[in-house]
Amino acid sequence: MGSGAEASVAERRPFPVSWDQFHRDCRALTWRLNAVGPFHAVVAITRGGLVPAAIVARELGLRVIDTICVASYAHDKQGELQVLKGVSEQTAALGGGTGKGLLIVDDLVDTGKTGRMVRDLLPDAHFATVYAKPKGKPLVDTFITEVSQDTWIFFPWDTGLSFQPPLKDGAA
Template identity: 30%
Template sequence: MATSSTHDADRSAPLHLTWDDIGSATRSIAQQAVAAGAPQAVVGIVRGGMIPAVWIAHQLEIRDVRTVEVTRTTSDGINAAKATPTARNPASLGDLTGLDVLLVDDIAGSGATLAHAARMIRGRGPTRVRTAVLAVNRANWRQGSGPGRRIDYIASMTDTWVVFPWEEQHER
C-alpha cells in the first residue's frame, strides 16, 4: 500500500476536493494497481465510488465496470450518523469467478462499508480482491490496525470531513 498525499486541514472545516484532485487521486490509484498487476474488473460502491471507479477503469482500459450499493451513513450531511452497512441489490455484481477485482470507494471513515463490500465480492468467486479509496478520514478510523493494513490503495489521508466535487458544495 502506498499513500500519495496527506491533507493536514483544520479538523473543523471540511476539505473540498476539486476535479483536478480527483484526477490526481485516480491516476495514483491506477498506477498503484498496475504495479501489482492490472485488475480485470473494477467495482464501484454506489454512490460516491462510482465516479472514481469509472475514471480508474478508463485509465486502466478496463471495460468490465460493475456496481454494488452499500450504505452506512444515514444522510449526506457533514458528520452524518452511521449505521450498520446495508447492501441493496447484491446481484448487480454478477459472476466474478476467476477475476482479479479492484473495489473502489470515494472515502473510508471507519472502513466498514469497504470491508462489507469486499466480503460480498469475495463470495462471488474472484481470484483476488483489492480495495482502493480516494481518501481516508483518520479522525473516524476505528479499526485496530491502520488503514494501510486494511486498504490496498489510498490516494490521500485527512483528519476532516471531505466534500467531493460531485456533491453539493454547501454544508447542511
C-alpha cells in the same frame, strides 16, 4: 459520520476537493494500481465509488464494471449498512467467487464499516480508495491521500460555488 457521540460535519475540519484535484488524485491512484494489476474488472461501491471507478477503469483500459450498491450515511449520519445489490454472478465468477483479480473502488474509507463489508463479500479482491482516514486505513490495499479522522471531505458532486464573505467580515 457515525451515530451517537461522533462529531457532526460542522465540528470537523473541512477538506473540499475540486473536480480537478479529484481527477488528479484518481490518476495518481491508477498509477499505483497499474503496478499491482492486472485486474479482470472494476467493482464500484455506490454511490461515491462510481466517479473514481470510471476514471480508474478508463486509465486501466477495463470495460467490465460492476457495482455493490450500499446505503449507510444519510448525509453525515451513519446508520445501519444495507447491501442493496451485490456483484453479478458473471463478475463473481471472474473473481473465482472470492474476488481474486477484482478491483473494488470507493471514494474514501472513514470508520471502515463499508470496507469491512466489502472484505467479507470479496476477501481476495483488491480494495482501493482515493482518500483514507486512520480508522478505515487498515482495510484498504491502496489509497492516495490520508486525512485525519476529524476531517470531513467535501466532494465536488456534493458542493457548488458560493459567495465567501471577506475575512474581516467574519469568514472562518
